[in-house]
Amino acid sequence: MSLDTATIEALAAHLEDCEQQAHDTLKITLDHPDMDWADAYAVQEGIRRRKMARGARIVGLKAGLTSFAKMRQMGIETPIFGFLADSFAVPDAGQCRHAELIHPKAEPEIVFVTKAPLAGPGCTISEVLAATDFVLPGIEIIDSRYRDFKFDLKSVVADNCSSSRFVVGGIPRDPRALDLRTTGVVMEKNGQVVALGAGAAVLGHPANAVAMLANHLGLRGETIPAGTLILSGGLTEAVSVQAGDHVMLHMQGMGCTSLAFV
Ligand code: 0L1
Numbered sequence: 001m002s003l004d005t006a007t008i009e010a011l012a013a014h015l016e017d018c019e020q021q022a023h024d025t026l027k028i029t030l031d032h033p034d035m036d037w038a039d040a041y042a043v044q045e046g047i048r049r050r051k052m053a054r055g056a057r058i059v060g061l062k063a064g065l066t067s068f069a070k071m072r073q074m075g076i077e078t079p080i081f082g083f084l085a086d087s088f089a090v091p092d093a094g095q096c097r098h099a100e101l102i103h104p105k106a107e108p109e110i111v112f113v114t115k116a117p118l119a120g121p122g123c124t125i126s127e128v129l130a131a132t133d134f135v136l137p138g139i140e141i142i143d144s145r146y147r148d149f150k151f152d153l154k155s156v157v158a159d160n161c162s163s164s165r166f167v168v169g170g171i172p173r174d175p176r177a178l179d180l181r182t183t184g185v186v187m188e189k190n191g192q193v194v195a196l197g198a199g200a201a202v203l204g205h206p207a208n209a210v211a212m213l214a215n216h217l218g219l220r221g222e223t224i225p226a227g228t229l230i231l232s233g234g235l236t237e238a239v240s241v242q243a244g245d246h247v248m249l250h251m252q253g254m255g256c257t258s259l260a261f262v
């Protein structure tokens with residue numbers, strides 16, 4: 001690590017204040033160019049601690065930058081990972097207050113809920129499928145705290161991978177009864193199709209993102225506990241949303257979930 005504890009805490013406070021007050025900032029590596037991966041995850045951890053100290057519950061985990069195209073573009077070989085707090089959850093068909101966010105975008109994701117712990121390193125897709133209770137459709141709302149979504153990877157990891165809101169719904173399904181690689185998704189904004197794709201867009205198989213999350217945590221001496229909700233990564237480009245927009249996700253064999261921006 002290159003940053004001291006006080007700097008890590010100050011950066012966590014700064015980024016969380018930006019999130020809470022819906023104002024943007026410049027990427028933190030401009031002032032801290034030597035920041036390394038451990039620093040970036042330590043800042044994210046600082047944000048998590050701040051939320052928990054105020055009584056928030058951590059309700060899940062997420063993988064970000066999971067499409068091969070985005071990973072090539074960003075020059076990375078594994079996704080990045082963040083956490084989901086209870087305050088991020090929007091009820092199915094519920095409302096999200098646009099003014100609480102900076103410049104939100106919606107992306108369709110296959111959501112996993114585990115029924116057994118998953119531990120890395122060495123975690124595989126078949127272990128993920130065996131440990132999954134069910135999968136269901138989810139829409140993640142990402143909202144980078146960085147001006148115009150201009151960041152580098154360490155800045156975005158520190159910013160909890162742009163996590164902001166999410167909604168899940170539809171019909172929970174056993175993933176072993178589906179082929180998640182060919183599972184199709186259609187996302188609509190205000191009744192118009194704005195994005196479509198299939199499960200293989202995430203690392204060839206979305207369970208691969210969950211296995212990589214377990215392997216990432218394994219290196220830190222952590223596991224994915226049973227009962228964890230995991231957003232496995234955007235299946236398409238993220239779509240900008242404004243107040244007044246309605247976003248609906250249809251996922252093959254799993255029904256729909258939606259939310260409205262007010
Ligand atoms: O969930 C995601 O894939 C987002 C990761 C962070 C990058 C971004 O804000 O676009």
Ligand code: MG
Binds near residue numbers: 063064107142233
């Ligand atoms: Mg995402």
